[in-house]
Amino acid sequence: MYGTPQLLVAITVTMTTAVLIAAVAHIRRWTPLLQLGATIAALAVLAIPLAAPGALRGAMPLGESAVNVFSAIWTSWRRLTTIDLPVGTDDGLLMPVILLVLTSTVIGVGMILRTSRGELAALFPIAIMCWALLWGTPSPSPIWQPLLLATTTVAHVTILRQARRRRRAERTTSSLPRRFGAGLVAVVLAVLIGAGAALAADLGDRVVLRESPRDPEVELVATSPLAQFRANFDPETRGDVLMTVSGLSTDDRIRVATLDQYDGEVFSAGTSDLARTSGRAQGAVDSRQIGVSIQGYEGVWIPTVGQVESLTFVGPRAPLLSQSLVSDRDETLLAATEGLVADDGYSLMVQPSPTADSLQQLEPVDSEGNGAQLPVSALDWLAGTTAEASTPGEALASIVHSIRDEAYLSHGTDDSEAASRPGHSSARLDAVFSGEHLIGDQEQFAAATALMAREIGFPSRVVVGYMPPEGGTVSIRGHDATAWVEVHTSIGWVAIDVVPSNTGIPEEQETSSQPDQQPLPPVPPALPEGGQPNTDDAGMHTNPVQPPVDPADRMLWLRWVLVVVGLLLLLALPLATIVVIKLLRTRYRRSVGDPEQRALGAWRDFVDLAIDRGRDLEGDRTRQEYAGEDSQVLAFAKATDAAVFSRSQTDEETVDDLWRRRAELLGEIDRSRSGFDRLLSHVTLRSLTPQLFGVPASDAEQTALHRRRESTVALQE
Structure with missing residues (x-):
């Protein structure tokens, strides 16, 4: 799908960071909000080095890269389905992988360390696999990939369940090898049977979000450079420098456009088969690097050398050009719909084209x-x-x-x-x-x-292209223009x-x-096939249909505002969800059930919200024991006991009085706290999932909870 080793680097670094965050959160007993903040901070730190490493090398402006990468958090999902494979890493296309791996690893490792249902963490890599299937290629994956995932999932579940059994009965003989072996055999048989059934049924390619490998919306309307060939030899401009190219060998040609359609008037490029593509991040080990700096050249056609394996734009317009990059099916024709102008630049990794001795x-x-x-x-x-x-x-x-x-x-x-x-x-x-x-x-x-x-x-x-006068670093001028023929052999x-x-x-x-x-x-x-008008009076290096757009006209400040607002909304969404859950919980306790249940709901709601404000778990203590020496809480506890255990029916006035006391007690607690602490209490998860997120509890409370669970099991038996 990505076609670059940079994907493996991004996954390794992101997963390692996520494991460290989850482990430290478990050891230090971090609150959910603190763990969420650490995860967001890690994403902010890792995003640019992993998704746009060229910004750290100075290949492109850091500010532009930041806007491009962080906006890709919500824009790259669609681009992944409209760009041709392999998608490469330009334009922040690695952000979905970084985001998925970071969040799933933090949550999954946290579940393994903090809950009794760590087996459910296996759902996260399965979810990532499903995402890769939906956003990836229609071609079926090799059989070893689902087999490897199934094997590791069985090993994960088996080890955790066996560890739990050994904690309950330490002297039992371990059945881990037998259980893992049996599970592995079952998985292998299931995969083989499924693969055999798929082959027998001849299912063909799978259905994915990428309906077609070519994007039908891409349109490129530009003048054929062969029709404007003679303009390069105008006596007044033939000596002007068009571009500077480095890394050339003596037999290199600079290709501008490949033209394969002829209608009796003009040779033109077939633009009906163009699709959005990525420059891809890396070339082969023996690839050669070519650098191109644009000066007087203008146009949508991108000058290249040999067989291009990767293309990376540099300069202030690098993100804009990367988003507008298109190519034909054979990738012999590269164009940027935004057009190249002065001060643009890019780096190529190339392989030599085939040559014939005779x-x-x-x-x-x-x-x-x-x-x-x-x-x-x-x-x-x-x-x-x-x-x-x-x-x-x-x-x-x-x-x-x-x-x-x-x-x-x-x-x-x-x-x-x-x-x-x-x-x-x-x-x-x-x-x-x-x-x-x-x-x-x-x-x-x-x-x-x-x-x-x-x-x-x-x-x-x-x-159509240029013939450099020598190798090395060369300034290409108009009179270096040439045209040659390519035949398919x-x-x-x-x-x-x-x-x-x-x-x-x-x-x-x-x-x-x-x-x-x-x-x-x-x-x-005439208008040749492909929509390329033959306008002989335009210069070869101009694009009259789609002139380059000044970056200042794109309101960069508005993009920054949208990025900041988007990040704030992304951060506020889980916090708002927590607040809504707590409000619904309070409303349910206040309005559902008979009067005794609603009276008890007032006490439970007070305890939960008090936990959010820093109090300990109630544990196995009675309400009056939990109140301790606090006279107001003690009075509230006694009133609740009277309402719950009274022989007479509890009336609505008593229920309303208990809920009023709850509100007054919480108000007393809030008056002694700062505004930030009061805000923090509304978004913490301490009362929602105390065991999952490690609410501090004393050894006595943990022992009491353990005794309570044992007694409950004994009563059930």
Whole structure:
């Protein structure tokens, strides 16, 4: 589900902290409120280091990370079902795991240490397993996972029950091995029978909250970068620095966009299969780290290198970009719907792309023919170039070598270059291949080669990007832009350069005009498949549909207010629940039952609320013994005894008088206490579950309670 070792680190640290909190609370006899406060404090301390470790390394602002992480307490649950797998750890997506493990471990260990029903603590890991099933992948888990959980659950229950039996009868022979062995055999048989039944029934994938691995709501509308390729070579801006990339090797290419759809006018990216994704936190051991700092580049397309295994945004807009990250199914196309602007940055962990030693040896995979979009002149050129080829690999090699050796490279922006118009429509390609010389740049030759590769059986696509002039840390400028072809072969997608080696003006161009130089009627704008408009007058590095949003416009202060209010409400919810439970308990004792029961309810309610205010348990003492030397409480105890044990029917006036005395006594106790102590008494759990939360009691009280339980059992027998 997460696909990163950072999950194991977060679980280990969180579980260890939770065990320590529960153990200290048991040893020090903490009140429930103090234990809750310690748990919330631990969550506040661990959240950023575990869910956003980049903030501690300075990779992103600490304030932004805090807002992102703590708001994820209630927002990440839905994002986990809308982001593509593996979800990674960006955008606070680890917070549900941290929250579940922390609370379940604190409560579960507390139940084991403080109650006589510690076996129920096994429900918490089972609940976490059910959460992982609902929010995880539809694919079934390996059989060893439920078997391991069932085995540890049986061991947990068996050990606790056996320990309880030994405390009751210390001289009995331990049956732990026999009981554990029998339970383990039963579990193994049950799992095997269940697994066999599931296999026989062929149940298939399980039903989870993640209805589809792709998010149908993701839409990306942006200009095809190949349609704006020539803008990179504008004489006024071609030398501007677009980005600085570190960690490059000498043979690296910087990929901007992968374009696989062609409608006769423009190559575009298929955006119908995009889904929200996570950058994932880690790469493989042998991965290489690439750092990218954005300067003049703008657009939704994210420049990458090789095969990306992880992506981590840095800078002030890192959380915003992380939430808007999308990719295609093969993760060859990465985009951020918010768009990259100056001062953005990110770190990549990459693996090298497959390379081919010889084009002649390549064999197509999933062969497809799609040459109908090639103009007749290009088909004639293709037939003549590949006439002697006997295999698809040899035909591909003939195409590439012919373009490299015979064509002329011209961007049409310099007087020393041959005239060359931009565009790669069918009409533009016809002009290239019908002329006396093949004149164009990477835009035309990459598009033509991709279409010719499809004609001879290779699935192909065009990639737009940059060719770094050297390795190491390099400043990428506009004139470094290039385009190449990728064909799908038995070893994967292989990149092929189709940059002509010839530059300048052909000799024939000086004395005669070529058909390629004649002005052609303007091609009307078309809307390619995927919703990408072909707007030739926009710059390559702009995103006219979705311009980047200034972070100041997002009212950061409002996000902080919402986070604080949300945390306060989260803290107040369990406290309000405690207050409501006590009010309902008092109301029940005041209104339900006959007069004797309601009279006794006044005393019980007084004792419980007095316990909340610091008094001891009543234990096995009588009411008058519990009152001690306090004359007012003693009078209340005698009045209660008279009402409960009277031979005559207790009237309503007596009941009302007892409840009035209860209120007066509690008021006397409160008058001697501070306002904070009075508030604390309303939210403590001492009177609700005294044994569970360790209300202090003397040894004499504990002995009396034990004798009382033994006598009750004897009477029942």
